[in-house]
Structure formats: C-alpha cells, structure tokens
Amino acid sequence: MSVDQVTGSLTVGQLAARAGVRADTIRYYERAGLLPAPSRTGGDHRRYDAAAVDRLLFIRGAQRLGLRLAEIRELLAVRDTGTCPCGPAETLLQQHVTEIDQEMHRLAALRAELTGMLAAMPGPECPDPAPGTWCPPVLRDREGGDRDVLVLR
Secondary structure, three states: OOHHHOOOOEOHHHHHHHHOOOHHHHHHHHHOOOOOOOEEOOOOOEEEOHHHHHHHHHHHHHHHOOOOHHHHHHHHHHHHOOOOOHHHHHHHHHHHHHHHHHHHHHHHHHHHHHHHHHHHOOOOOOOOOOOOEOOOHHHHHHOOOOOOOOEOO
C-alpha cells in the first residue's frame, strides 16, 4: 500500500506492517528522535498518519544505503524545514562511497595476503608448526626468515 492510500490513523502495528519493521523499531525511532511523537487516543494508544508512513519509509531507504541513524536524523532535520535534503545527502553519500572504496582496498590487500599464505602452505604432509606461527620451521627458513609468517600472540 502506498503512502497516499493511508486514510485515518494507524496503530503502531499497522504502521510497522506497512513499513516492514517491528513495532519495537518504531518505538525506538521515536525515542531516538527520528519519528515525532504520535498523537494518542483517550486510552493512550499511539496513532499515526500518512506522514509517519512516509517518514519511516525514508528512514528505511536511507538505512539500506548504509547511512547511520545520526546521519538520517540530520537529513530529516533538513527535510523538516521544507528544504530539499539533496545537498547534504550528496555529501553523506560521497563520504560513504569513499569509505566503501577504502574498505574494498583493504579487503583486496587482505585477500592477496591470504592467497599468498595459502600458496605457501605445504599441503597434506604439513609438519608441526614453529612455536607461535602457522608455518613449520622448514618453511620459515626456506622463505628467508619469518617476514611473511603470521605470528599468533
């Protein structure tokens, strides 16, 4: 159901079902300042409108992009002023792209190191390792010391 199809007020359970989250998540977002306090019935039950559905879908979409809750809160604050949050969002997304690039570089280096270690392993006839390493003393000496040996401490 789209946001436009919401008529009347929704319970926390109905809102949770529409957004694909748990009711506890909605209550957490309220405490964290991501969702405004909803109106209440005479029996003190929460009631939400279409704006809450829209806001919750925005939050979930931003989370799928890897934004942190504090960053989402910043974007929502800009959005609440009626200003387009595209400028701040572009900055945040560029920072995340940079972080992803750095992590990919780190993972590629880790992969190369692990692949090198695998290639240097002697196979099924592996003698006992030298104390504190994965490699047998023979392999350590053959490769010129322990420069590429993982030392476990």
